[in-house]
Amino acid sequence: MKKNAILVADDQEINRVIIKQIFSAYETLEAVNGRECLQILEKEHERLAVILLDCVMPVMNGLEVLDAMLRLPYAKTIPVIMITGMNIDNIESDAYERGIADIIYKPFHSSIVYKRVMNTIELYQHKNELEALVQEQFQKLEQKNELLAHLNEALIDSLSTIVEFRNTESGMHIRRIRELTRIMLKELQNKPEFGLTDQKIDKIASAAMLHDFGKIAIPDAVLLKPGKLTPEEFEIMKTHCEQGCALLKRVSFLEDRELYQYSYEICLSHHERYDGRGYPQHLKGDQIPLNAQVVSIVDVYDALVSDRCYKKAYPHEQAVKMILNGECGTFSPLMIDVFVKVQDKLNACVQRLNAIP
Amino acid sequence: MNAELDDGLRKWGADVDGALNRFLHNETMYVAFLNKFVAGPEMPALKVALRQPVPKSEAQDIAHTLKGVAGNLGLNPLYKLYMKINDSIKNSDFSGIDSMYASAEEQFASLCKLLETAGNKTSEAMP
Numbered sequence: 001m002k003k004n005a006i007l008v009a010d011d012q013e014i015n016r017v018i019i020k021q022i023f024s025a026y027e028t029l030e031a032v033n034g035r036e037c038l039q040i041l042e043k044e045h046e047r048l049a050v051i052l053l054d055c056v057m058p059v060m061n062g063l064e065v066l067d068a069m070l071r072l073p074y075a076k077t078i079p080v081i082m083i084t085g086m087n088i089d090n091i092e093s094d095a096y097e098r099g100i101a102d103i104i105y106k107p108f109h110s111s112i113v114y115k116r117v118m119n120t121i122e123l124y125q126h127k128n129e130l131e132a133l134v135q136e137q138f139q140k141l142e143q144k145n146e147l148l149a150h151l152n153e154a155l156i157d158s159l160s161t162i163v164e165f166r167n168t169e170s171g172m173h174i175r176r177i178r179e180l181t182r183i184m185l186k187e188l189q190n191k192p193e194f195g196l197t198d199q200k201i202d203k204i205a206s207a208a209m210l211h212d213f214g215k216i217a218i219p220d221a222v223l224l225k226p227g228k229l230t231p232e233e234f235e236i237m238k239t240h241c242e243q244g245c246a247l248l249k250r251v252s253f254l255e256d257r258e259l260y261q262y263s264y265e266i267c268l269s270h271h272e273r274y275d276g277r278g279y280p281q282h283l284k285g286d287q288i289p290l291n292a293q294v295v296s297i298v299d300v301y302d303a304l305v306s307d308r309c310y311k312k313a314y315p316h317e318q319a320v321k322m323i324l325n326g327e328c329g330t331f332s333p334l335m336i337d338v339f340v341k342v343q344d345k346l347n348a349c350v351q352r353l354n355a356i357p
Numbered sequence: 358m359n360a361e362l363d364d365g366l367r368k369w370g371a372d373v374d375g376a377l378n379r380f381l382h383n384e385t386m387y388v389a390f391l392n393k394f395v396a397g398p399e400m401p402a403l404k405v406a407l408r409q410p411v412p413k414s415e416a417q418d419i420a421h422t423l424k425g426v427a428g429n430l431g432l433n434p435l436y437k438l439y440m441k442i443n444d445s446i447k448n449s450d451f452s453g454i455d456s457m458y459a460s461a462e463e464q465f466a467s468l469c470k471l472l473e474t475a476g477n478k479t480s481e482a483m484p
Contacts, residue, residue, distance in 0.1 A: 085425050107431075109379065
């Protein structure tokens with residue numbers, strides 16, 4: 001709607017008449033006190049270019065009007081110029097604190113009032129247009145990001161399903177890894193040094209689904225061998241970490257760089273051990289990325305509490321004991337601490353997902 | 358506005374040029390508001406309100422109004438006196454307030470007389 005009206009709130013007719021004359025190109029709406037000013041504002045806010053507000057008025061004064069306007073979302077885009085007599089204590093600071101655009105003292109010069117008011121109208125017009133443009137661009141960007149996130153999710157889902165299919169594992173393993181990773185990360189969110197935002201957690205949890213992506217490249221004879229692997233076969237199996245990274249590099253359509261980075265780190269380092277005896281790079285301690293440390297411990301936990309072709313599932317309590325006793329690798333004190341804290345949530349999550357047919 | 362009134366107002370002490378500038382050189386409107394000002398109830402109301410006990414907030418409101426209108430009309434002698442009265446009430450210094458009001462009343466009366474004798478009081482219509 002075109003902003004073609006000016007609201008003048010002043011109890012003195014003489015001021016309203018002069019302003020009406022000065023701004024004859026605009027329709028002038030008149031209020032004789034603060035309450036009337038707010039009533040007109042509520043009805044006409046869409047077409048108001050500016051409000052010229054007197055300070056001392058009966059019923060409700062100018063500062064009270066400004067206080068009320070702070071609570072009205074639709075009033076934020078309308079500039080207010082206070083027109084007041086001199087010698088009112090603290091009027092400038094009180095009025096500017098309440099968001100006025102300018103202040104003009106009476107008695108005023110008409111030509112100066114005209115120029116200052118028109119400058120303010122133009123300034124706010126540009127400001128409002130820019131804000132609308134930024135808002136529009138922001139919404140478009142949000143929509144794009146949302147679309148990208150959906151595409152990435154679908155892509156990761158598809159890739160991880162292929163891995164599972166080849167691996168003849170149940171489809172729930174990868175989903176469990178995602179949810180268990182999320183539970184661990186949510187607890188780690190209490191440590192601000194890791195900067196784990198909700199968005200970051202979502203991405204790491206999605207990336208965790210690709211931890212065994214490289215298994216696609218492992219020959220059937222090794223990957224699907226029912227018995228124990230020979231040392232040579234185990235060496236081949238161990239290459240799935242780097243194979244996963246090599247494949248990720250070729251999946252250039254994973255456009256989210258952050259997601260790509262997490263997937264890469266998890267693929268490469270989820271078999272590293274805190275004591276340096278893992279593979280493939282024999283990283284030690286905090287050289288291992290945090291996200292890979294998290295996936296490493298939940299992968300072990302999930303393997304223990306799940307049926308595999310070579311073993312039955314261990315009960316939750318026994319799996320926890322085995323991890324704490326160091327029977328299934330070594331983990332950082334932080335990972336162990338977080339794991340112990342959230343163990344009940346991990347157990348509940350596994351039970352819930354396993355109950356899904 | 359006739360020359361007699363114009364000249365009389367200037368001699369009285371009014372800033373006629375500044376006021377006309379404010380009224381976008383609309384002389385008819387200016388004279389109409391001058392007449393409205395002298396016929397208004399505020400001046401006698403100020404006298405009554407000044408007799409009220411402290412804090413004299415009603416008197417301060419009226420003095421503020423009069424100051425604003427006198428300022429817009431370029432009636433500088435009255436504008437200054439209303440400002441003094443307003444400030445005195447605000448600062449709770451009532452010692453010279455009666456003489457200030459008396460001066461204002463005197464200036465106001467001479468302005469009324471000027472508007473009457475210049476013959477404009479009924480000849481200018483309100484906008």
